[in-house]
Amino acid sequence: MRRELEPLFTPWKIGNVEVKNRIVMTSMGGTDLLGWMENNHFDKAGAEFILQVAENNVGLVLPGCQPVYNPMFGQWLHQNKRMYRDLAAWMPEFHKTGAKLFVQLTAGFGRSFSVSPMMEALYTNPVLRTLSKPFMDLDMICASASASPNRWSDKVPSRALTAQEIQRFVYSFAQSAKLLQEAGVDGVEVHAVHEGYLLDQFTLPYVNRRQDEYGGSLENRYRFATQIVQAIKRECGDDFPVSLRYSVVSKTKGMRQGALPGEDYVEVGRDMAESEKAARLLQDAGYDMLNCDNGTYDAWYWAHPPIYMPENCNLEDVEHIKEFVDIPVVAAGRLVPEVAAEAIAEGKLDGAGFARQFLADSEWVTKLTEGRDEDIRPCILCHNGCFNLCHYEGVPNDQDLSDSLHMARCALNAQTMQTDKHHIKRADRPKKVAVVGGGVGGMEAALVLKERGHDPVIYEASGALGGTLIQASAESYKGKLRDLLAWYRHQVEKAQIPVHLNERVTDLDALMADEVIVATGSTPILLPVPGAEKMVEACEFLDGAPVGERVVVVGGGLTGCEIAYELHLQGKRPIIVEMKNDLVAQKGVCLANSSYLREYFALHQVPVYLNATLKEVFDGEVVVEQDGRSVAIPCDSVISSVGYRPAPLKGPKRSRKRVRYVGDCAGVGNLRTVVWGAWDEAMKV
Known part of the structure; x- marks a missing residue:
């Protein structure tokens, strides 16, 4: 391991719980242990992923957030006792890794709930609204601190939660935390005074206009969050650590209006002056750690940085807020490991939070410690597989239902959170397979074929592997895509897959192969x-x-x-x-x-x-x-x-070879469709 990374691998404490190193996998919706947008249960797929991460030298693991009030079916998280028994049976296996586990509990989404066209139809039709209430009560799911517009839709507004409803949430947090403690979990994280979720909406002046004990003053606006930690501590004791997911600064100009890096603007949410006071207030209420970044759903690119955001985009603000508390502070948001290690060595930070990189490569920390940086499949911050909630003028969340129900997958790693569909199965009869086209689709297919025991050969018409990824990675800010291009080329070389460059195939039947995969991409319109x-x-x-x-x-x-x-x-x-x-x-x-x-x-x-x-x-x-x-x-x-149109190289109608098509030549899409499609076809050979 490189010396500059050593501070990341020193022990630290959260309350009385010692964590073996400073690497924190922060929570991602879909990596849940107790179900996501479905009936609460012990989730074996989530557990498989969490265990794989823990086995690869991560200090603290935070699974996907668990709503204490389930948006689907309206269950309270503390009511299903069986799943906690299942969790308890699994925890010894997890603890063998030496990692610690904090389960993240959330009050929900409020006005940030991602309303889809189907939900709009359910809400705006009185009959459907009544019939759907038992399994999707949008009036409750979207309720906020005050009556507010939804982030995604003008047709499903948010009403104000009542004080009685708030207390039901507080009670469920405490009861759920107690059951998690009894199951052997090391701590919990409260989600969140962060990212403009429900708890955060109570703290933000532009959303909270209440006149009761939950509105107005700083103490009132943070009362919901402080009551939760106090209730957990009463139920679980002071030694059971409670972390808080926390946005240092909201970076928000108004409803559906974020503030870009370096922009001169008037903050309508939490500014740094308030954050300095709030952080101390939250610590004094009982929180044992602040897990920090910035932003709200109105300024979503701070909490979910795309490739356009600068590296370490939240670090400076997190380092600043650490000066105002005595509890550990974690930073997340496009962190560079070397930079995080330096901040930890200088006492400016306690833990380094990473999320989507674990989806791209769950073994990346192990590879980092072994000095195998070139083998780390990079996250390119695309959100295509993990969190592709999309929105544009006149349309609410235009996301496929399958994506809504199965988040935390990865565009670049077809196995992540879907090993039931994508897993390596050794071939019964190895074949020689010609792969025509050395872009992402061709390289991905060849790598899967090789791992299955086949003998792939790549034919590429140009002088280099990469296809359109070469052009897609050319822009100045696309360093992560250039890393991906280098990763693919290295993996092909490492797998010793023969590559014929500057060889344009025109006759598929002439190829010396049992089967052919065509990955010739597309042409511009x-x-x-x-x-x-x-x-x-x-x-x-x-x-x-x-x-x-x-x-x-x-x-x-x-x-x-x-x-x-x-x-x-x-x-x-x-x-x-x-x-x-x-x-x-x-x-x-x-x-x-x-x-x-x-x-x-x-x-x-x-x-x-x-x-x-x-x-x-x-x-x-x-x-x-x-x-x-x-x-x-x-x-x-x-x-x-x-745009582009497919450019497949067609084989003869009566070819002796089976021909399969992957990538854009089969249908123009994105990296996700290319990679997952390559897996699908390579598994059929």
Whole structure:
């Protein structure tokens, strides 16, 4: 292990509980031990993942948050005694790893609950609203500190919780914590005065307008959170540690309005001056640790940083708040291990929190200690598999139901939280398999085939492995994607998979193989407008094609917006033209990612033409039609980013070989569809 990392692997204490090292896996919805958005039960899939993480040198593990009031079916967490007995039977196996386990308990989501179109239909139809109440009581699930708009939908507003309902939550926290203590759990974490969840909504002035003992003064607004820890301590004793998930600063300008890094703004939530007082108040109430980052659901990119956010984005604020408390403080948010280790060595931090990196590679801490950094599959902060709650103009949470019910999967690691579907099964009869295309789909398929015992060979038409990941990782802020590209190339080399570069396959039947996997990707769509030949295609730009100062980007989807973002970072003047009514109006892109880009363009006054259709490209300008009128936009260059279509290499109709298609050549998607699809096909060989 590198010397600079050693401070991460020193023991520390939370209350009377000693933790073997400073690495903390912070909680992620879906990695739950007692069920997620379903009937409460001991969850074997969650336990399998948690155990795998614990076996790989993590000090403290925090499973996914457990609502004390289950959004589905309205169960109180303390009522199902059997699952605690199942948990107790499993805890000795967990403790063999030497790790400690704190189960995170949450009061719920309040106005941040991710309302979907189906939920809107249930709520707005009086009959359906009544019929659905026993299994989804949206009136209760979305209740907040005060009547407020939902973060995702204007059709399902939040009402104010009553004082009596608040006490039911407090009671369930205490009873659930006691059952967890009796099951052998090392502590609990209260979720959360953090991220704009329900408990946090009580603390935030822009949400809480109550006139009773839970509103107004700082002490009143934090009363719900302090009553919870006091009730737990009464039930479990002072020696049972209680951590608090805590947002140091809200970074919020208003309802559905975040504040970007470096932005000059007026804080409507918790500012640093209040946080200094609140942190001491919460410590004095009985909390034994603060597990910190920043943000709310209105400024979601702080708590769920996309790749556009700076590394260690919350660390400075967390280091500051540590000066005001005597209890341990953990930081999370794009932490770089070396930077966290330095902060711990200097006494500015007690624990280093990581989350999604564990989904990408549950063994990454072990690999770090063994000096195998090149074998760590990196998290690229895409949220495609783990938390793809997406939102755009006129649409609530546009997320597939399967994703809502099965979070904490990983776009890059098909096995994470779905080993029932994706697991290595050795081949009964090894085959020689030709993989045509050396992009992500081809490399992933080849790696799975090799692990299964087959003999894959990759044929790549260009001079390097990577496919469009080469272009996708070219932008200045895409370091994590460049790490992923390096990881794939290293894994292919390490697996000793033969690679034929600069070899374009035209005849699948001529390949010396038993089966063929085609992973030839896609080709760009070119708009049939006059002057189209004057445009630079997106991948050409990412490959280095020069552009002028004023650049029109045609297409305001994720790729187009990321190109416009890169152009602005370069000091150029991008202009976005999008035919839909919002930017990044596409499924699968997490709101944390898309809201950053939208708010960045708004802050920096990047011109955006929505509901606009490109009509013609001239030297020095483009003409678009917007709302029935023709608009000329002066520019120096035009970049086309309007999408792609599959480009499969077809085999002969009566081929002697079985041909399978993976990646974008089978259907244009994202890295998740490519990786998971490659697994699906490679497992069929």
